[in-house]
Amino acid sequence: MLFVNNVKILPGNANNTHPLTTNHPNDTVVRDYLDWQEAFDHADGHTDHVGNLGPHAFWPGVWLRFSRNGLNILGEDHTEVDLEQVIPALGITSFTYEQFSADVLAPGSFLRAAYLVENNAILTRMGVNLAGNLQTVGGESLYPKIADTMAELDPYFDHDADFPMLNMCSGGGRYLGQPDQRYLKIGWAHARDIAAAPVTAKEQALALVVNQTTALLDPYIAGLPVDGYLGDTLVQAAHADKYAPLLALARAYVDVMLDRAVNDPALGNNEKADLAALPQDEWWEQKRLFARWRNYHFAVVVAQAAGNGVRYAGMGDYHRRWLLKKNLIPPNTHAYDLSYLRFAVTVRNTRILSHR
Amino acid sequence: MMATERNVRARLSHTRSLPGTFPLKCEVTIWWLGDRFHVRDTSGRSASQVLGDAAAPEGMGRQPRTKEEFMDTYAEPDGAVDIFGARSTEYGLIVETPGSDKYEVETKTLLPAAERLFTADLAGITAGARGKLLGRDTIEYVSFLGGERGGFHHRVRRVVAGPYVLLHEVTDELGGTGKARTEVVALDEGVVQPADVQPGSPA
Numbered sequence: 001m002l003f004v005n006n007v008k009i010l011p012g013n014a015n016n017t018h019p020l021t022t023n024h025p026n027d028t029v030v031r032d033y034l035d036w037q038e039a040f041d042h043a044d045g046h047t048d049h050v051g052n053l054g055p056h057a058f059w060p061g062v063w064l065r066f067s068r069n070g071l072n073i074l075g076e077d078h079t080e081v082d083l084e085q086v087i088p089a090l091g092i093t094s095f096t097y098e099q100f101s102a103d104v105l106a107p108g109s110f111l112r113a114a115y116l117v118e119n120n121a122i123l124t125r126m127g128v129n130l131a132g133n134l135q136t137v138g139g140e141s142l143y144p145k146i147a148d149t150m151a152e153l154d155p156y157f158d159h160d161a162d163f164p165m166l167n168m169c170s171g172g173g174r175y176l177g178q179p180d181q182r183y184l185k186i187g188w189a190h191a192r193d194i195a196a197a198p199v200t201a202k203e204q205a206l207a208l209v210v211n212q213t214t215a216l217l218d219p220y221i222a223g224l225p226v227d228g229y230l231g232d233t234l235v236q237a238a239h240a241d242k243y244a245p246l247l248a249l250a251r252a253y254v255d256v257m258l259d260r261a262v263n264d265p266a267l268g269n270n271e272k273a274d275l276a277a278l279p280q281d282e283w284w285e286q287k288r289l290f291a292r293w294r295n296y297h298f299a300v301v302v303a304q305a306a307g308n309g310v311r312y313a314g315m316g317d318y319h320r321r322w323l324l325k326k327n328l329i330p331p332n333t334h335a336y337d338l339s340y341l342r343f344a345v346t347v348r349n350t351r352i353l354s355h356r
Numbered sequence: 357m358m359a360t361e362r363n364v365r366a367r368l369s370h371t372r373s374l375p376g377t378f379p380l381k382c383e384v385t386i387w388w389l390g391d392r393f394h395v396r397d398t399s400g401r402s403a404s405q406v407l408g409d410a411a412a413p414e415g416m417g418r419q420p421r422t423k424e425e426f427m428d429t430y431a432e433p434d435g436a437v438d439i440f441g442a443r444s445t446e447y448g449l450i451v452e453t454p455g456s457d458k459y460e461v462e463t464k465t466l467l468p469a470a471e472r473l474f475t476a477d478l479a480g481i482t483a484g485a486r487g488k489l490l491g492r493d494t495i496e497y498v499s500f501l502g503g504e505r506g507g508f509h510h511r512v513r514r515v516v517a518g519p520y521v522l523l524h525e526v527t528d529e530l531g532g533t534g535k536a537r538t539e540v541v542a543l544d545e546g547v548v549q550p551a552d553v554q555p556g557s558p559a
Contacts, residue, residue: 077404078421078422078424078425079421079422098424099424144427145423145424145427148427148430149423152376152426163375163533164531164532164533166531166532167375167376167532167533168375171507172507172508172509172528172530172532173414173419173502173507173508174375174532175419175420175421176375176376176426179422179423179426180376180423182423183423284378284430287378287427287430288378288430288431288432290427290430291427291428291430291431291432292431292432294427294431295431316422316424316425316428317402318402318425318428318431318433319428321402321433321435321452322431322433325434325435337457339402339403339404340404341402341403341404341407341450341459341461341465342403342457342459344461344462344465345459345460345461
């Protein structure tokens with residue numbers, strides 16, 4: 001099906017002169033163009049702003065349209081229509097994505113190796129050159145996520161707090177233990193990098209913990225499978241000896257990250273002062289600080305992406321709304337809500353066209 | 357009470373604690389006038405999350421499924437969601453702030469958020485303890501969601517007064533610490549005006 005300027009094009013239309021679009025009026029796929037030039041450009045593969053979601057997408061076949069110019073921010077529900085589904089639908093080659101690190105991951109570092117192990121599959125699916133500059137597709141800093149995980153795990157590792165490790169296990173509709181295991185592994189790798197060349201007093205304290213626990217923790221963490229659940233091992237009596245060293249690691253790492261947050265060179269002075277003023281004694285206060293640090297980084301990455309001519313920035317819709325609320329949407333940037341209620345309007349528009 | 361006879365405003369206190377999320381505590385207001393309704397949630401969550409409070413099959417709202425979603429709950433969201441609709445029309449309206457984004461959504465998707473105030477699905481559930489809430493005589497009903505095949509097993513406790521559910525509490529029966537609780541803290545009948553259930557209302 002072919003629509004141009006809101007008119008349904010019937011087979012044999014005299015304007016339909018492109019060899020790749022002449023058959024469109026005869027099929028059931030909805031294509032809705034502003035003009036013939038856009039239709040022909042799409043057929044030639046010269047667009048990255050229109051197209052149909054693929055057969056395996058959350059809403060197969062739906063016609064998408066974003067801005068042809070500037071940066072498009074896609075606020076997604078990560079479990080529904082996401083950037084990974086939109087990329088092949090539109091032929092996107094220029095993007096940043098929330099799940100990917102915007103940090104410099106030094107070649108040869110434990111951190112880069114661990115990050116690649118955990119993200120190899122999705123990076124490959126999204127066409128990222130694993131040997132190249134991973135930073136260019138990064139949508140946010142990795143450090144707040146690792147730090148958040150370490151703070152979160154504190155009461156689980158701490159016998160006094162006694163949070164039930166069952167929450168970190170697979171089954172029962174639970175999920176938390178999977179991402180927390182992923183970021184514990186990446187965090188351990190980062191801690192080993194820091195321990196190799198500690199500078200600050202807090203880094204030296206972390207290095208001491210790493211050196212004291214490596215013999216016990218490294219084989220354990222190295223044996224944790226990709227996408228496994230942290231609780232599945234830690235509920236076993238055989239791993240009861242891991243709790244105390246993991247707690248020491250988590251606390252020393254969080255200390256380093258709190259320093260890093262309030263001195264982050266990527267942030268402005270106001271943002272750093274704002275973070276420094278937040279309470280940070282309790283694990284949940286630390287998580288709040290890291291969450292705000294994360295949002296500030298989003299703003300930095302989006303501004304850089306817009307300035308560098310990047311076409312798409314994929315992120316959770318919460319962050320799109322946060323940028324909107326803070327008036328941090330850069331010029332020539334267009335923000336879209338892909339969460340299912342809002343996206344249902346797009347789905348409905350495609351269905352309406354399909355019945356015309 | 358026939359749906360067409362409804363004229364009620366309810367203020368609900370909603371709390372939820374799930375592993376890995378910041379404890380949620382918010383107020384929800386529901387207006388009903390005849391078959392028209394308006395739901396306002398000021399937690400700063402998205403409309404999808406607000407609707408999930410009443411519609412998610414686990415009974416504890418939409419649960420995060422990515423690391424990023426867990427972290428978002430710690431990020432001090434603010435803003436409001438207003439949901440307008442009428443049982444007799446196919447589409448209702450969602451208004452989200454910031455941004456004042458407005459869009460139409462099928463009424464059947466929106467209804468659970470408004471209908472949560474009223475009793476339903478009590479057939480076959482044995483009436484339990486009697487008591488009083490908000491000065492009204494109540495009966496307690498306990499049922500369960502999920503089961504082993506569903507991957508979860510949640511206990512649902514409802515305290516009902518006439519057509520109204522005054523307390524709705526969901527707890528994890530498999531040893532997890534998840535819990536959601538919605539309590540009507542004010543219930544006023546006969547006070548709703550047409551402007552309360554119209555988009556752009558000052559309510």
